[in-house]
Amino acid sequence: MPNTPSSKTIYRHLQKLEEEGLVEMSQRGTASVWRKKAGASGMAAKAGAMMSFDEALALQTLRRFSSRQIPELVAESLSAMFEIAETRLQKTNSETERKYSRWASKVAVESGGFALHYPSIDRDMFATVSRSLFEERKLEIVYRPRHNADNDRAKIVLPYGLVEVGGLVYLVAGTEGKPDPTMYRMDRLTRAAARLEPFAYPASFSLDAYVRQQRRFDFMVEKEAVLKLKFVGGAGDHLLEAPMSKDQKSTRKEDALHVQGTVMLSQRLRWWLRSFGPNVEVLGPATLRAELAAEAAELATIYSA
Structure with missing residues (x-):
């Protein structure tokens, strides 16, 4: 018949599981009540003692920078793993380990667009x-x-x-x-x-x-066209590193940057062009140039009133 472990041995095991974030303890009078932590099953139950600092850091980085809604919603199933990773990074015994715990505070991600508060999803x-x-x-x-x-x-x-x-x-x-x-x-x-x-x-x-x-998400997609643009004031310089099309060509003439490439005409393209204000001139196609010229004339009328 196997030996029954002593209460002290059981208590030590429970304390270790608590440190790993797998169980939690509460006091009820003089009694200590232990229970499995919510979500501490599956991979989470196996990961506590085995999770390395590299793995814990990777999980915490994923949690922090899952700023988009789909990754955030999907990551809900990993919540127990995230908690174990956080607990693991808090238990540092050397300067090297402390560098891991400080890493997340040294990295940030910021959107390049104007920040809007989008509706949340149930x-x-x-x-x-x-x-x-x-x-x-x-x-x-x-x-x-x-x-x-x-x-x-x-x-x-x-x-x-x-x-x-x-x-x-x-x-x-x-x-x-x-x-x-x-x-x-x-x-x-x-x-x-x-x-x-x-x-x-x-x-x-x-x-x-x-x-x-x-390009169904470009809104009111029309057709492909060769877009010809003239940028001033350095407005289009980023296109030299992040082209707007695979066949993009660019040249500099005096203080202006001329860029052309085949793109899909859409409302999203128009929003992008409008964001440059007077720092971009549409040279072609002629229909798009005429459309934006009419808009500019209307804006001039509004702001001159």
């Missing part, structure tokens, strides 16, 4: 949608677009993918009987319920092509 709804996407099952949703904010009518969609664009998350989904998929902003879903019926994910659909080649 975690349970995201979990339902992503599970239906993973299992390729039909999804029943109630969607309230801006023009129909009181809609309560449910519809059945076929989830094809999730895309995050500029802080907003979209569900790309098909509808039976329609050839093209539709984009639904996740924060405008008021209900999402997974159905039992599976669907055949279309072999002809590629989310990567939908986003990167067809």
Whole structure:
């Protein structure tokens, strides 16, 4: 018959598990009550004693810089691992280990655009949608677009993918009987319920092509065109390192930078051009130049009043 461990041995084991973030203790009168910490199972249960400082640092860095909504929502399943990593970094026994714990405070990430407060997404709804996407099952949703904010009518969609664009998350989904998929902003879903019926994910659909080649998220996509721009004041210098197209060509003439390349005409392109104000001149195509010239004339009228 195996020897029964003493209460002191059990207590030492429990203390070690507490240090590793796997259990927690509370006092009830004179009694110490121990219980498994929420989420301390699976990988988390195995990781406590084995997690190295490199692994703990990697997890904490991932947690801190998962600023986009999809990574943040997906990372919820790793919350117990993140807590164990934090506990691991707090237990430093040398200067080298202390450098690990200070590393996260030495790195920052900042968006290059104007900071907006985007609407958050319900975690349970995201979990339902992503599970239906993973299992390729039909999804029943109630969607309230801006023009129909009181809609309560449910519809059945076929989830094809999730895309995050500029802080907003979209569900790309098909509808039976329609050839093209539709984009639904996740924060405008008021209900999402997974159905039992599976669907055949279309072999002809590629989310990567939908986003990167067809440029569906550039809004009101028109056609490809050769865009010719003239920048002044150093406004377009960043394009020398981050080209706007694969066939981009650039030349300097006096104090101006001339850039041209094949791009997809869209509303997003127009927003980008407007952000440079008087520091960019559209030389071509002629239709886009005329459009922006008319806008500039209208703005001049507004600001001269």
